[in-house]
Amino acid sequence: xxxxxxxxxxxxxxxxxxxxxxxxxxxxxxxxxxxxxxxxxxxxxxxxxxxxxxxxxxxxxxxxxxxxxxxxxxxxxxxxxxxxxxxxxxxxxxxxxxxxxxxxxxxxxxxxxxxxxxxxxxxxxxxxxxxxxxxxxxxxxxxxxxxxxxxxxxxxxxxxxxxxxxxxxxxxxxxxxxxxxxxxxxxxxxxxxxxxxxxxx
Numbered sequence: 001x002x003x004x005x006x007x008x009x010x011x012x013x014x015x016x017x018x019x020x021x022x023x024x025x026x027x028x029x030x031x032x033x034x035x036x037x038x039x040x041x042x043x044x045x046x047x048x049x050x051x052x053x054x055x056x057x058x059x060x061x062x063x064x065x066x067x068x069x070x071x072x073x074x075x076x077x078x079x080x081x082x083x084x085x086x087x088x089x090x091x092x093x094x095x096x097x098x099x100x101x102x103x104x105x106x107x108x109x110x111x112x113x114x115x116x117x118x119x120x121x122x123x124x125x126x127x128x129x130x131x132x133x134x135x136x137x138x139x140x141x142x143x144x145x146x147x148x149x150x151x152x153x154x155x156x157x158x159x160x161x162x163x164x165x166x167x168x169x170x171x172x173x174x175x176x177x178x179x180x181x182x183x184x185x186x187x188x189x190x191x192x193x194x195x196x197x198x199x200x201x
Contacts, residue, residue, distance in 0.1 A: 011036045024197045031083040038085050046084035049073045089114065097187070101180045108176070111183045 014036045015022075022032060037043070050073075055066040075082050089110060092100055101108045112118050 009040070014039075020198050020200065021196070027083070028077075030078075030080045034080045035083050038083070042085075044085050044087050046086055049075055049082070049084070097184060098180060101183060102176070108179060108183065111187070112179050115183065115186045117179055117182050117186075 011033060015032060022029075022035075027035070038045070050069055050071045053068045053070060055068070057066075090100075090107060101111075
């Protein structure tokens with residue numbers, strides 16, 4: 001729906017605004033009051049009636065290529081309460097996807113977690129690290145190289161014991177760019193496309 005009902009938004013106003021969309025989407029009229037109530041109260045009760053099972057083949061980077069929906073309670077088309085709101089992560093226009101991810105760090109992090117992209121950073125191999133022969137401290141190699149190139153100004157602690165203590169703003173920006181690139185590469189494995197029709201009265 002283009003807009004969600006507010007608390008002072010009556011059912012009649014809801015129908016007046018959205019009737020064309022409801023009819024164009026072939027939503028039976030006996031569901032409309034329940035749909036209005038669920039939208040008003042943000043009631044996401046689908047999980048009480050069915051569950052979605054993701055089947056992940058071996059060697060498929062943890063991204064499911066097959067989905068199944070299983071009912072855990074009887075669902076009857078004549079029951080006016082058996083219409084469900086499905087929460088989703090993100091609705092986007094492809095040409096605006098990068099811009100949205102750059103502006104909304106919580107959405108970016110949700111998608112990083114969904115695609116398990118953070119695990120790559122946590123599972124770095126030993127070759128990604130270099131030791132300081134004088135002190136024995138270990139630093140991430142990319143940070144080490146940047147420290148050697150830096151001449152005054154924005155330096156980080158060369159004896160830092162964790163990568164987080166040694167990352168500068170440029171490093172964080174590069175990490176954001178890598179994560180956004182990875183999200184945009186993977187999003188098409190799970191994204192669905194749709195268009196909205198509107199019937200004139």
